[in-house]
Amino acid sequence: MSSIVPVDSQSLLHFLRDWYGEPESPAGQGSNVRMALPDALFEWHEISRQWNHRITSQNYAIPLSELEHDDGKVVFWVENQGTWIWSFDPREQGNPVYEREPSSGTAWSLTGEVLSDFLIHATVLEAILGAPEKKIATNVGERVIATWRDVTAFPFPAWNWPAPGARILFGQEWLALICSSGSSGYNVTVAAKEPSSLTWTEDVPEVDWMSFGEPQDSMEEEPPPLPW
Template identity: 30%
Template sequence: MIRARPPVQGVPAPDDGGEVVGGAGVPDFGERLTQAHPVKPEDLRRGADGMLVFWIDNQHGYYWAADPDSVKHQVFDRTNTSAEWKPTGESVERFLLHRTVHEALVGTGNKFSAVVPTEVLGSGVLDSCASFPFTPAVHDAPSTPVAVQRRRPGEGGPATGWLCPARPGELMLTVAATPGIDLGRYRAVLEPHVLERPRRVVRPSVAPPF
């Protein structure tokens, strides 16, 4: 799966176990920032407005809900600073599939990240990838497509990932797959396009003088 997204300003990129290719120095830190989760069944309650909140951000900054009486089963979202529910463009079924793919992607340890120039999009390197019809969540960058490698006869399982803006003219690309799938061929294809980045220097902590 391939997905691209911009870094969050003011938040350092910690090492979550994902590999950085070519010294790019921009590891995937989705697990540290994307902690939305489903509401426990026993805690499901309809609000005064009739909406049923079933997904929530870990910091209670964002909420996702649906109207149980609606036959369209559309998902709406809002922030904790607004009472206005806005349509996400996804049905409950599509939303749950989207979240499942997303959590599987950020949760696997079999992945790597790299910063590549935007020219990669027109180079044909990603032509074998098909985008999922997912709508970026309210806390995702608008240009955060999720794609999957098309399976070819004789190949193993496809890789998935994301691709998104990092700096002007650059994209941060993360490729992930289920354990056991060799990502070597994806790494080899991208290696010529990887932009070198110095790794972040972590200074040792010094005990206070008291």
């Protein structure tokens, strides 16, 4: 997995095939909406459609036909309960992405990413949050994280959601979301497609992991308590 760190649309397709399998729908049958919107947004929606929109599970992209302006910005991505939203200004070259927390009444602020990079970043984050196998731990020390081997840092800026400084790591057949716990450590979610890809966590005795996997019978499993 560490060799598949998506940084553009082609490597994103490679990552999605590795994580989700081959697309269920053929390419080239996307939305008929033709608005003055960035190519990167159209391209991402076409990619999502090929996987029958399975590439988002926690937050979501607003359908192209439902996009609206908010204070001069186009809101295109939303946290699943509407507590955080992301937008771009169609008048700005490169389409830098803005964010804000609607309930706080604060103004839009720049994320440090342009739209094309944001969509890749968000897609990888969704892969972690919706992964069939996850382990979650709180207050993990930086020293412990530094001992993990064969890890590649995602080369995009840290996010403010789900917590300030949120960053992603790529391991061998696993991904990790690292967020500040508000104290001296970090809240960590490691995710994989198979339980065997997370057995390495058993060799990290300093960490008390909570494990969550796909249900093995018809009983639905409670969703994991996200640590933010």
